[in-house]
Amino acid sequence: MGWAVVIPLQVDPSVIAQGVNYVWVLVVSFLIFFMQPGFALLEAGQVRAKNVGNVLMKNMTDWALGVLVYFVVGAGVATIVGGLTSSGGVDVAAAFSYIGDSGAWIDWLFGAVFAMTAATIVSGAVAERMDFRAYIVFAATITGFIYPVVQGLTWSGGLLSGGGYIGAALGVGYLDFAGATVVHMCGGVAGLVGAKMVGPRKGRFDSNGDSQPIPGHSMLLAVLGTLILAFGWYGFNVGTQATVLATTESGGLEFMGAALGRVALVTTLGMGAGAVAAMIVSTSYQGKPDPLWMANGLLAGLVAVTGAVPHVTWWGGLILGAIGGAIVLPAYRWTVDSLKIDDVCGVFAVHGVAGAVGTALIPVFAVGGFSGTQLVMQVIGVVVIAAWTIIASGIVFAITDAVFGLRVSEEEEEEGLDAGEHGVSVYPEFVGDAGPDGALGSPTATDGGSDVRTDGGVVEDETVEANGGDSQ
Amino acid sequence: MSDEADEQGIKLVMAVIRPDKLSDVKTALAEAGAPSLTVTNVSGRGSQPAKKGQWRGEEYTVDLHQKVKVECVVADIPAGDVVDAIADAAHTGEKGDGKIFVLPVESAVQVRTGKEGEPAV
Numbered sequence: 001m002g003w004a005v006v007i008p009l010q011v012d013p014s015v016i017a018q019g020v021n022y023v024w025v026l027v028v029s030f031l032i033f034f035m036q037p038g039f040a041l042l043e044a045g046q047v048r049a050k051n052v053g054n055v056l057m058k059n060m061t062d063w064a065l066g067v068l069v070y071f072v073v074g075a076g077v078a079t080i081v082g083g084l085t086s087s088g089g090v091d092v093a094a095a096f097s098y099i100g101d102s103g104a105w106i107d108w109l110f111g112a113v114f115a116m117t118a119a120t121i122v123s124g125a126v127a128e129r130m131d132f133r134a135y136i137v138f139a140a141t142i143t144g145f146i147y148p149v150v151q152g153l154t155w156s157g158g159l160l161s162g163g164g165y166i167g168a169a170l171g172v173g174y175l176d177f178a179g180a181t182v183v184h185m186c187g188g189v190a191g192l193v194g195a196k197m198v199g200p201r202k203g204r205f206d207s208n209g210d211s212q213p214i215p216g217h218s219m220l221l222a223v224l225g226t227l228i229l230a231f232g233w234y235g236f237n238v239g240t241q242a243t244v245l246a247t248t249e250s251g252g253l254e255f256m257g258a259a260l261g262r263v264a265l266v267t268t269l270g271m272g273a274g275a276v277a278a279m280i281v282s283t284s285y286q287g288k289p290d291p292l293w294m295a296n297g298l299l300a301g302l303v304a305v306t307g308a309v310p311h312v313t314w315w316g317g318l319i320l321g322a323i324g325g326a327i328v329l330p331a332y333r334w335t336v337d338s339l340k341i342d343d344v345c346g347v348f349a350v351h352g353v354a355g356a357v358g359t360a361l362i363p364v365f366a367v368g369g370f371s372g373t374q375l376v377m378q379v380i381g382v383v384v385i386a387a388w389t390i391i392a393s394g395i396v397f398a399i400t401d402a403v404f405g406l407r408v409s410e411e412e413e414e415e416g417l418d419a420g421e422h423g424v425s426v427y428p429e430f431v432g433d434a435g436p437d438g439a440l441g442s443p444t445a446t447d448g449g450s451d452v453r454t455d456g457g458v459v460e461d462e463t464v465e466a467n468g469g470d471s472q
Numbered sequence: 473m474s475d476e477a478d479e480q481g482i483k484l485v486m487a488v489i490r491p492d493k494l495s496d497v498k499t500a501l502a503e504a505g506a507p508s509l510t511v512t513n514v515s516g517r518g519s520q521p522a523k524k525g526q527w528r529g530e531e532y533t534v535d536l537h538q539k540v541k542v543e544c545v546v547a548d549i550p551a552g553d554v555v556d557a558i559a560d561a562a563h564t565g566e567k568g569d570g571k572i573f574v575l576p577v578e579s580a581v582q583v584r585t586g587k588e589g590e591p592a593v
Binding site: 429 | 525534
């Protein structure tokens, strides 16, 4: 028989808090990563079948190349810009110290999933005609430089934050909680610039300059992608409320349920209000409720509250979401009909306009009451981020245009970028259904030679006519 | 009704064209006075060289090219006019522009009215 010794639990509560909080941050990082398939489906559904593979390649490139660039360059650039545009000062070595510090890597991943979201928005605007090499260059630039500068100006303590030059002058910092402007407007505006510079798809505007619709090949994919995006968005917004357990002064632990609850609720109400508002607006405009507009409105509602979720009242979030959803259709029509820009997936309306309006109006619905100074700060912040994104992406696209050319050839655009850029067909026809003689385009391995044979299809024109012709 | 049309009876003009020429062909048919048509997505093989498809690095032959088949039945309008209109509108000069066939049609019925023969067209 032994003695039962009762030892009181001796644990530092801050370690528990840190552990729980970082598990939460990892989980939401994975959720935000799951926005990538959402974007891929959303964009793939809105393009024609002949360009789906190209859209998928762009989305995978945004993520895959983007994480490499953001690790080696981007995250450090953000810190440097933060220091340069505030009284914080610049230490280049310290800015890149995260590369060798395993304790900083969870935070790096959390930052990275936001950067990749900004990058992947652009592909939706420039779909169906941009040269793939040009796109790769832009994807690397936005993840390595354009977005990190915006991040530096805001979240990394730069120009617009409370400690930055503008923020300190006004006495308030720019509010954008999870990146309505830092991430979404940056991507949406860069997409608009790209769509303008690459030019409209062939046939998008007729000889009078009037827009002609080019329907996407699957509304099903687009709407499913939207709902997957919305799922990932909970990571984006609620996850930015990264503190689940806080340590109190008395050494205890406090559950931050109220703060988490506010961001979760406002995110949800904003999404719902945006979708309903877009349904109503599209019904009054088109006569019938349109699934794609409702899906766009759902996303715009999310974008509109993304910067605002912890700062506004629940009804304020609802109104912001409704505004975001309601302006999607008019903003898209303005982009197409007035600006004459072929923004294929409407990323400027969904991510740019909704992000700008939702973030600028935060002080109007603030929990703590209205602040005129804060409103001025919000407007300045939106203008600064938009101006930087327009200038920087304009320069990058111009350089890329000079080096590669932004646009594929007219023939390739006609044939589709899947065949032209990647040599594949996402929806192949008449493959593997041949009879015993393999005459109908069976998957014929090149038999010995490297030339592709045609099973007798290529004959002189005269012979065809002499034979009574064939169907072509 | 011209004499020529009187003699021609009912004709089916069947054309296989490039998908991206459909819009031009529709416009040309309307201008030729024969706006009614039936359109089908088809695949086929003719003088256009085969393309190379690939799947995981293995190549296969794509010698059935995607085309659009346009069918246009005419009685009043000379079939020759319709053929000319399609041929002009669908022309690029490259292999794969397509072909046009003219077939006699034995009879026709308009489902709504029950009219038969040329008035049905």
